[in-house]
Amino acid sequence: MAAEAAPVRMRVAAGPTTRPLLLGAGLAGLGAAVAAELGTGRCIVTCPPPVARHHLGAALDSLRAAGHAPTALVLPDGETSKTPATWLRLLHDLATLEADRATPLIALGGGVTGDLTGFAAACWQRGVPVVQVPTTLLAMVDASVGGKTAVDLPLAGGLHGRNMVGAFHHPRLVYVATGVLATLPPVELRCGMAEIIKHAAIGDAALFDTLEAAGPELLAPPFPGLAGVLARNVAFKSSVVAQDERDHGARAALNFGHTVGHAVESAAGGRLRHGLCVAIGMVAEARYGVAQGWTPAPVADRLVALLSRWGLPTAAPALDAGALRAAIIADKKRERGKLRAVALERVGRSVVVSIEVPRVYEMLHFLLSSAE
Numbered sequence: 143m144a145a146e147a148a149p150v151r152m153r154v155a156a157g158p159t160t161r162p163l164l165l166g167a168g169l170a171g172l173g174a175a176v177a178a179e180l181g182t183g184r185c186i187v188t189c190p191p192p193v194a195r196h197h198l199g200a201a202l203d204s205l206r207a208a209g210h211a212p213t214a215l216v217l218p219d220g221e222t223s224k225t226p227a228t229w230l231r232l233l234h235d236l237a238t239l240e241a242d243r244a245t246p247l248i249a250l251g252g253g254v255t256g257d258l259t260g261f262a263a264a265c266w267q268r269g270v271p272v273v274q275v276p277t278t279l280l281a282m283v284d285a286s287v288g289g290k291t292a293v294d295l296p297l298a299g300g301l302h303g304r305n306m307v308g309a310f311h312h313p314r315l316v317y318v319a320t321g322v323l324a325t326l327p328p329v330e331l332r333c334g335m336a337e338i339i340k341h342a343a344i345g346d347a348a349l350f351d352t353l354e355a356a357g358p359e360l361l362a363p364p365f366p367g368l369a370g371v372l373a374r375n376v377a378f379k380s381s382v383v384a385q386d387e388r389d390h391g392a393r394a395a396l397n398f399g400h401t402v403g404h405a406v407e408s409a410a411g412g413r414l415r416h417g418l419c420v421a422i423g424m425v426a427e428a429r430y431g432v433a434q435g436w437t438p439a440p441v442a443d444r445l446v447a448l449l450s451r452w453g454l455p456t457a458a459p460a461l462d463a464g465a466l467r468a469a470i471i472a473d474k475k476r477e478r479g480k481l482r483a484v485a486l487e488r489v490g491r492s493v494v495v496s497i498e499v500p501r502v503y504e505m506l507h508f509l510l511s512s513a514e
């Protein structure tokens with residue numbers, strides 16, 4: 143078999159510094175990349191069962207070949223397992239394994255694995271290094287960059303305190319291997335595309351143009367052209383994190399589609415994947431922007447057309463209005479009676495605006511229903 147080409151090396155914002163992000167085709171270079179950043183020795187690889195089946199072997203082989211002594215920990219799968227209880231179990235596992243301050247955690251998985259492992263790394267012995275090896279497109283384009291780690295806090299009344307407890311803990315290294323996407327169902331790839339479209343809409347008009355022109359092969363193995371799109375996407379996200387690491391201002395633009403999207407996700411009770419809810423949320427929030435005079439109607443129309451082009455929903459299934467209202471107000475990004483909304487001024491340009499909390503309900507009026 144031909145040797146893999148060396149990954150492309152970028153630097154991404156990580157608090158006061160930058161850290162490497164490697165963008166390659168496969169996992170063969172992981173061990174050497176971790177060694178270059180953190181030296182060799184013990185390390186702990188966390189992953190969910192499907193990733194263990196498909197990719198853990200390659201990751202462990204690469205780590206061992208580079209002189210590391212990895213131990214694998216298989217974590218439960220799915221957003222419902224992103225809880226304080228799972229996080230605490232992981233800490234107990236670290237104690238059992240006598241992980242010390244020089245033992246990096248390597249999160250091999252999607253956003254749930256990355257968030258749980260990152261939050262455990264932030265807290266274990268007051269902080270140990272974490273390496274993010276995202277295996278979903280969604281995690282590659284969003285969660286693996288920017289240092290947000292968290293667990294969800296189940297709330298009274300069945301509400302879902304999404305990412306309510308967490309910490310900023312930047313990865314020492316992000317290792318992206320596009321080849322791992324080949325084992326994902328197409329709907330998972332579309333979910334990642336929703337976040338790429340979000341980044342393009344709020345901040346990168348040229349990327350938006352690229353996505354309008356690209357054909358379906360972009361999301362089909364061997365993913366020709368995807369590395370270029372990922373590099374642009376990651377560079378944009380990194381630029382936002384560099385401006386506002388702690389999410390007090392500009393970073394709120396990354397929340398575009400998420401205020402309504404999280405409400406839809408919560409009201410749908412787990413029936414709709416996050417990326418699909420974000421697509422629906424972006425449409426509602428863009429239409430709300432049109433009604434406020436923030437967004438020209440053709441800009442919202444272009445967004446709807448691009449989402450449809452990539453097979454993403456632009457309207458929600460019938461959902462309980464009370465559940466939607468309760469969920470939208472449970473959004474954690476509330477400060478002194480205000481919420482931050484994202485105004486799309488044109489394709490590739492947005493600003494964050496502060497709105498009174500009760501006005502957030504108005505966004506739900508723009509949530510169009512699809513005939514389910």
Ligand code: GLY
Nearest residue numbers: 284288290393396
């Ligand atoms: N996913 C949004 C952020 O990183 O701020």
